[in-house]
Amino acid sequence: MFELLESGFQFLTWGNALMIVIGLTLIYLAIAKNMEPLLLLPIGFGIMLVNLPMGGLMNYEYQLKAEQPGIVSNISVEIGRFFERDTTVVQTDSGAVASPVHGRVKELNVKQNQKVEPGDVIALIITTEQTDQSKIPTKPVGLLSRFFAYGIMWQILPPLIFLCLGALTDFGPMLANPKTMLLGAAAQFGVYFAFFLAIFFGFDLNEASSIGIIGGAEGPTTIYVTAMLAPHIIGATAVACYSYMALVPLILPPVIKLLTTKKERGIYMKPQLRDVSKLERILFPLVTTIIVVLFVPDSAPLIGCFMVGNLFRESGVVGRLNTTAQTVFIDIMTIFLTLSIGGTMAAENCLQVKTLLILVLGVISFASAAAAGVILAKIMNLFLKEKINPMIGAAGVSAVPMSARVVQVMGQKENKRNFLLMHAMGPNVAGAIGAAIAGGVFIGVLYR
Amino acid sequence: MADMGSIDMGLAFKIAGGGFALVFILLTLLYFTVWLTKVITEKITKGKDK
Numbered sequence A: 001m002f003e004l005l006e007s008g009f010q011f012l013t014w015g016n017a018l019m020i021v022i023g024l025t026l027i028y029l030a031i032a033k034n035m036e037p038l039l040l041l042p043i044g045f046g047i048m049l050v051n052l053p054m055g056g057l058m059n060y061e062y063q064l065k066a067e068q069p070g071i072v073s074n075i076s077v078e079i080g081r082f083f084e085r086d087t088t089v090v091q092t093d094s095g096a097v098a099s100p101v102h103g104r105v106k107e108l109n110v111k112q113n114q115k116v117e118p119g120d121v122i123a124l125i126i127t128t129e130q131t132d133q134s135k136i137p138t139k140p141v142g143l144l145s146r147f148f149a150y151g152i153m154w155q156i157l158p159p160l161i162f163l164c165l166g167a168l169t170d171f172g173p174m175l176a177n178p179k180t181m182l183l184g185a186a187a188q189f190g191v192y193f194a195f196f197l198a199i200f201f202g203f204d205l206n207e208a209s210s211i212g213i214i215g216g217a218e219g220p221t222t223i224y225v226t227a228m229l230a231p232h233i234i235g236a237t238a239v240a241c242y243s244y245m246a247l248v249p250l251i252l253p254p255v256i257k258l259l260t261t262k263k264e265r266g267i268y269m270k271p272q273l274r275d276v277s278k279l280e281r282i283l284f285p286l287v288t289t290i291i292v293v294l295f296v297p298d299s300a301p302l303i304g305c306f307m308v309g310n311l312f313r314e315s316g317v318v319g320r321l322n323t324t325a326q327t328v329f330i331d332i333m334t335i336f337l338t339l340s341i342g343g344t345m346a347a348e349n350c351l352q353v354k355t356l357l358i359l360v361l362g363v364i365s366f367a368s369a370a371a372a373g374v375i376l377a378k379i380m381n382l383f384l385k386e387k388i389n390p391m392i393g394a395a396g397v398s399a400v401p402m403s404a405r406v407v408q409v410m411g412q413k414e415n416k417r418n419f420l421l422m423h424a425m426g427p428n429v430a431g432a433i434g435a436a437i438a439g440g441v442f443i444g445v446l447y448r
Numbered sequence B: 001m002a003d004m005g006s007i008d009m010g011l012a013f014k015i016a017g018g019g020f021a022l023v024f025i026l027l028t029l030l031y032f033t034v035w036l037t038k039v040i041t042e043k044i045t046k047g048k049d050k
Helices: A014-032 A037-050 A143-153 A157-168 A172-176 A180-186 A189-200 A205-216 A219-229 A231-246 A248-259 A278-295 A297-315 A319-343 A353-381 A402-414 A421-446 B009-049
Strands: A060-065 A070-075 A088-092 A095-098 A103-108 A121-127
Touching: A014 A037, A014 A231, A037 A143, A037 A231, A037 A319, A088 A121, A143 A157, A143 A219, A143 A319, A157 A219, A157 A297, A157 A319, A172 A180, A172 A278, A172 A421, A180 A353, A180 A421, A180 B009, A189 A205, A189 A353, A189 A421, A189 B009, A205 A219, A205 A231, A205 A353, A205 A421, A205 B009, A219 A231, A219 A297, A219 A421, A231 A248, A231 A319, A231 A353, A248 A353, A248 A402, A278 A297, A278 A421, A278 B009, A297 A319, A297 A421, A402 A421, A421 B009
Parallel strands: none
Antiparallel strands: A060 A121, A070 A088, A088 A095, A103 A121
């Protein structure tokens, strides 16, 4: 009778328990500390759900097929028992048939002494592993794995969220003071610094690109690039990106203080930015799309969606589309995206040294991005008559609007007359464009 | 994870150097475009006011 009652207890591992604690920690940070609650709460819950065994939410089905003809001499795994990657499932007289994924056998289609031909399905394996579909095709059979496969791996959710972010973004401060775009560009240094560090630590080019793009501080861009280049680390990169966006008030200030003097931090910037006309606001998304996509065609989904969302906002004639993009639509997309990202963090997928390395490299990419922005601002001041406060360079880390708010708070501490928020919004939003361009370049060179 | 010796470092430098340069070039181009748009818009507005 008890065989019918398959509970999760018997399959719960220490790894699952640890990941459940991590998920609960993210939920605590979201609710009690109000840290990016729209993102961390569903991600944390997704992590918890996928680590409760036998839930099946993030399951994929893999058909293990025979590659050579032979006769089955031994069946090496039990149905339902978890095994690691590359474990021999059956032994034949022509060799071992091993599973390229970790998981459990759901159905065994062969018996001892049975003859198999190439292409015969030996076993149906259930796994939570994110695989390169061109090499190890799997079929999503769980709720979250379907969200992930059809929302993220089909590159639908990230560009649509970027569309909504475009509708929420005011490019006015950047258009009023366009030299701040260069600070957003400089901040992308963090992407490439982390890219090289990742290679140094043994990641391949695709993984290093996915880790580097964390420094762009754009969640949809990170998820989009990682889904295309290194889907097996998408959980780590996405959680790193969103967590560090929430931790920007802790990451940016030490970097800024290290690279600037008190006098520099007190540089006054006139609060009044010039008025930006409606025509400029309408032309900007159109011109940006044309120029950027012609140069970097692979950035088209991200830049195109970002700019069409912004055009919804600035045109003034599609109020319903604008309102929908800014409210209900982004909320729906966020729910699908964040739950499925949390679902990629099953213990067997992410409790590895490489996950810890990704988290460390992520914070380095954020810090170096901020540093590069500050340094460029200081260099620009050598040539500018009207000096810019170098702190706004750190807002090139495009966690909008958190980075700009951090700069505003630090600016007020040094000089109560200084209102740097709108000045910092310039590099803040320019960084989003820079990150999308950087992501497009990675995809253009490496995606096959 | 890959051994650093098996990574094409030439390609890595091309991706990083080329990518970073492209980000700068495009944002500089956009900077110039925004300035040009502002100048043209101001001329159009002045023309209309006359």
